[in-house]
Amino acid sequence: MAVLEIRNLTVLYYTPKGLVKALDDVSLDIRNRGEVLGLVGESGSGKSTLGYTIAGLLPDNAETVSGKIVVNGVNVLNRKEASKARISVIFQDALTALNPVLTIGEQIAEVFIYNHGLSRKEAYEETVKVLEQVGLPRNFVNRYPHELSGGQRQRVVIAMALSMKPDLIIADEPTTALDVTVQAKILKLLLKVVKENNLTMLYITHDLSLVAHMCDTVAVMYAGEVVEYADVKQLFKEPKHPYTKALLKAVPRVDVDVEELEHIEGSPPSLINPPSGCKFHPRCPKAMSICKRRKPKLVSINGNRLVRCFLYG
């Protein structure tokens, strides 16, 4: 059984300017426990919306119009079943993800008490354990969030995520708010705890170099659609979709001298009025006449990969 199974998911936002199709018929799997799936895309590509939909944290003006999300056999879009799914979210901004008026210990212990039914004393012991797992000393249970540094806060958030004993962790750009040196430490820690506990993670980011480092498989999103899905090594060695190729070219590299960084012409399409046919065709260097008229399907190539482009059938 797949850990995460998303089928034909379509999510709409109602905005004053009109309907926004944030996710358009998205299907995606995490097949094995312990797998880390990277979700990459530009701002507004729908990657965060996908994460929030799985976690059941969509804002009030969003609606899931069709599709199915199954986490470890639990249909999370079903209101009655949703609470059975063990999903943890690691948010971008650790400061706002922690309640300012409660101590770290109170916030983590709460999960053990109300979710796992432990006594106060047991919960305290467990709390100290998860804190130690993320490299924080025991006395942090009595600290308040504002007394911690950014990196320490993110460690606490990771500890909270672990305390859920989750089937799936959704990490939404967990390091963007941190200094680069701290980023590296947090990523290392995150990877370590994920491997140690054999956890499954959906890692959402716009940073391709992080994906190469963190993930086993990658899904590239563009304008609310998955355009390419592949093993991380395959994707970096041999990107198939023109958008993925362009993205990879736009990443600065230390080992190659370039005069000017390549960029992708144009800007991401409006999701209120998306282009006809393939949504990437106005910016695609290899656009053909068919791209304007018809929408490409996600096709399977070389067995394990999926690409949404007419170049491949």
Added chain:
Amino acid sequence: MGFFEISPETKDVLVRFLQPSTILGIAILGSIIILGVLIPLISPYDPYATSDNVLLPPLSSGPAWPYIFGTDSLGRDVFTRVFYAVSTDLAVALITVGLAASIGMVIGLVSGYFGGAFDSVLMRIMDVLISIPGFMLAIAVAAALGASLFNAMLAVAIVTIPIYARLMRGVTLSIKEQLYIMAAKEAGLGSLRIIFKHVLPNALAPLIVQSTLELGNAIIYIAGLSFIGLGAQEPQPEWGLMLNVGRKYLREAWWFATFPGLMIFLVVLSFNLIGDGLRDALDPRLRGTIRIKRSRLWRFLKSET
């Protein structure tokens, strides 16, 4: 290290709270409360006992030793009565505000957190209450319930509930969008637990400030109801009631009405000064924007580092 330690955050809040105006408010209120508590020991007179030997020309004694605030039309010492009324008026104000704030708080929290039709219905009820001029409604409620101090308290509490409900609803609306509330939901905590453990402590600061400011208003309301005869009844010492009695004699004996009026003025003023200080101290938006006069106290606090 000083002999007592305060964290920098606490010190910051203290410094912003203890401005000269707040200190003045605390001083006025403090001395009034102390006198109010000690009045049975200080004053040799009974607030209820009438006496005919002080019904001096034209009908009572003006402020003169030993009746420093004079005596009223029945020969009772005004000073004694004015300070006996401190406990009545302050207790009534505290209970009224406490009652209204707790009910309003729960309505606001629940309404803001759950939203939807529930929220609309509750808030429309609050709108109806708020659309009627407060004092008119208080008069109507107090008149319907019957004239007594207790009923006046109920009336004022009912009239002021919407103030707290709307305040708390607004604060709750902004807090419930915070990530830590989402995280708490994600951790599977129940709604009531999230409301009272996670939302409420974060929403407390504006509620405390509003309640302090409303204490002054509550005193005015209660004194107002007593003034028109719908609150405290003779012979209970109560400022509004004393004002009303004194009003009839204003031309002959100015001290009947002046001293209770002065007490209302001072108490309301000090509540407002303290409330303003609390707002400066507790409102995070004002952090760092207030220029505080560097008082001796400030330097004392600073020297502790």
